[in-house]
Amino acid sequence: MFIIQELIHFYLLPILMALFFYINLIKWKRKRLNLPPGSAAGWPFVGDTFSYLKPHPATTIGQFMEQHVSRYGKIYRSNLFGEPTIVSADAELNRFILQNEGKVFECSYPKSIGGILGKWSMLVLVGEMHREMRMISLNFMSNVRLRSHLLPEVERHTLLVLRSWPESSPFSAQEEAKKFTFNLMAKNIMSMNPNEAETEKLRLEYITFMKGVISAPLNFPGTPYWKALKSRSNILKVIEQKMEERIRDKEEREEEEDLLGWALQHSNLSKEQILDLLLSLLFAGHETSSMALALAIFFLQASPEAVRQLRAEHGGIAQRRKERGETRLSWEDYRQMEFTQCVINETLRLGNVVRFVHRKVLRDVQYKGYDIPCGWKILPVFAAVHLDSAVYDQPHTFDPWRWQSTTTASTNNFMPYGGGPRLCAGSELAKLEMAVFLHYLVLSYRWELAESDEAFASPFVEFRRGLPIKVYSLHQDPSSEVGGD
Numbered sequence: 001m002f003i004i005q006e007l008i009h010f011y012l013l014p015i016l017m018a019l020f021f022y023i024n025l026i027k028w029k030r031k032r033l034n035l036p037p038g039s040a041a042g043w044p045f046v047g048d049t050f051s052y053l054k055p056h057p058a059t060t061i062g063q064f065m066e067q068h069v070s071r072y073g074k075i076y077r078s079n080l081f082g083e084p085t086i087v088s089a090d091a092e093l094n095r096f097i098l099q100n101e102g103k104v105f106e107c108s109y110p111k112s113i114g115g116i117l118g119k120w121s122m123l124v125l126v127g128e129m130h131r132e133m134r135m136i137s138l139n140f141m142s143n144v145r146l147r148s149h150l151l152p153e154v155e156r157h158t159l160l161v162l163r164s165w166p167e168s169s170p171f172s173a174q175e176e177a178k179k180f181t182f183n184l185m186a187k188n189i190m191s192m193n194p195n196e197a198e199t200e201k202l203r204l205e206y207i208t209f210m211k212g213v214i215s216a217p218l219n220f221p222g223t224p225y226w227k228a229l230k231s232r233s234n235i236l237k238v239i240e241q242k243m244e245e246r247i248r249d250k251e252e253r254e255e256e257e258d259l260l261g262w263a264l265q266h267s268n269l270s271k272e273q274i275l276d277l278l279l280s281l282l283f284a285g286h287e288t289s290s291m292a293l294a295l296a297i298f299f300l301q302a303s304p305e306a307v308r309q310l311r312a313e314h315g316g317i318a319q320r321r322k323e324r325g326e327t328r329l330s331w332e333d334y335r336q337m338e339f340t341q342c343v344i345n346e347t348l349r350l351g352n353v354v355r356f357v358h359r360k361v362l363r364d365v366q367y368k369g370y371d372i373p374c375g376w377k378i379l380p381v382f383a384a385v386h387l388d389s390a391v392y393d394q395p396h397t398f399d400p401w402r403w404q405s406t407t408t409a410s411t412n413n414f415m416p417y418g419g420g421p422r423l424c425a426g427s428e429l430a431k432l433e434m435a436v437f438l439h440y441l442v443l444s445y446r447w448e449l450a451e452s453d454e455a456f457a458s459p460f461v462e463f464r465r466g467l468p469i470k471v472y473s474l475h476q477d478p479s480s481e482v483g484g485d
């Protein structure tokens with residue numbers, strides 16, 4: 001029975017979808033639609049998906065995209081993820097797509113993502129339910145909470161990680177960045193403490209889970225996708241147990257200031273909905289900002305001038321804090337990290353942690369003379385705009401100073417966090433995490449690559465060797481020192 005279901009799901013359905021695609025392509029051509037140029041070539045059923053997702057350096061758009069853009073232009077058609085697809089490397093169209101969410105276009109991730117993140121995950125929800133979940137997430141990461149609660153938490157978790165680094169022995173900076181963001185999210189979502197057995201177990205389970213999110217959705221015993229579904233249910237068991245403890249001990253305990261407590265008290269969500277919300281926030285808030293941090297560490301080791309300028313900025317902030325007799329970062333300190341924000345922007349522009357998002361077309365629309373038919377998939381590719389020489393001068397160079405120019409700083413072509421009604425709900429938290437981490441990193445250590453490495457995208461960004469680095473302490477205690485070369 002299980003095998004039959006799998007055969008239908010993974011073989012019959014794609015065959016039917018491909019047939020539907022070809023029949024409709026003929027119909028669309030007969031209607032004399034002016035479809036964007038492109039081809040429907042590629043493998044049966046999966047089309048060009050493998051070529052499109054073929055791993056390529058994260059600071060490039062990959063061979064497939066390069067060839068297609070140079071042959072067909074910035075808007076082309078293809079057959080991706082088993083569906084007729086329009087791919088957009090056009091900044092204006094990308095903005096148009098994001099801003100018309102729910103009206104002309106709608107968020108539409110492959111079914112396998114929903115299978116693994118859950119049907120109530122924010123990434124797959126649309127309409128009213130999406131708005132409700134989004135409001136809860138925005139409340140949880142509101143400006144007030146960022147200042148009062150999340151800033152000290154981010155600082156505490158940064159110091160915990162930095163203090164554990166061995167001097168002059170290689171370790172994986174990517175792993176450390178992941179540990180930092182995972183522990184931060186686990187604490188803020190469910191009040192789980194770093195280094196406790198339960199948290200470590202959940203973190204390891206989560207690594208298996210992530211391998212499935214980035215694998216082919218083949219649900220057979222032993223495949224990464226199958227293992228990930230098992231991990232999902234183990235992770236959900238932990239979250240569920242936490243939830244039951246809270247409900248059971250409601251009278252005796254003071255409600256924790258975490259997302260679980262908030263969702264239980266202030267929302268009408270069902271247990272299943274809360275579970276998927278928590279898991280999707282863990283996913284959205286963990287993988288992205290950890291990769292952004294790892295990329296910053298990588299780009300900065302090759303840019304001593306940027307590190308020097310960062311150290312001067314953070315040294316000044318730490319000095320003034322010391323003069324005030326304060327030991328911890330304040331919101332005003334954070335607001336002074338101006339060059340740091342340039343480094344963060346440049347890291348996200350060049351590294352493109354989220355390279356594109358999935359949408360579907362809700363109604364026929366014309367754009368720049370092309371017909372974009374209802375029912376097609378459409379992919380706004382942010383990376384292609386961020387690495388376009390017509391938009392950014394020398395786009396492949398790490399140049400944080402470009403963000404000091406008002407023209408670049410005010411551009412609306414920069415979309416690392418998406419845009420419109422689905423703009424990343426955690427963008428302010430992500431910036432805070434990166435800025436605070438960089439503050440203590442540049443004041444505490446000098447670092448170098450222990451082995452050469454490069455980040456690849458397929459489409460999730462990962463360093464091939466985990467970004468092995470060696471660090472050398474500038475001072476003894478990362479929290480007590482001011483910087484300086």
Ligand code: HEM
Nearest residue numbers: 134284285288289292353354357417418422424425426430
């Ligand atoms: C550098 C780090 C980050 C990047 C580049 C990033 C990028 C993005 C992008 C591009 C989207 C839009 C997805 C779409 O439109 O389909 C998104 C959505 C989202 N992100 Fe982030 N993100 C980051 C960090 C975070 C953090 C720290 C959190 C906090 C938990 C978070 C929570 C979310 C949520 C909840 C959504 C769904 C929003 C919605 O559907 O309304 N993100 N993110």
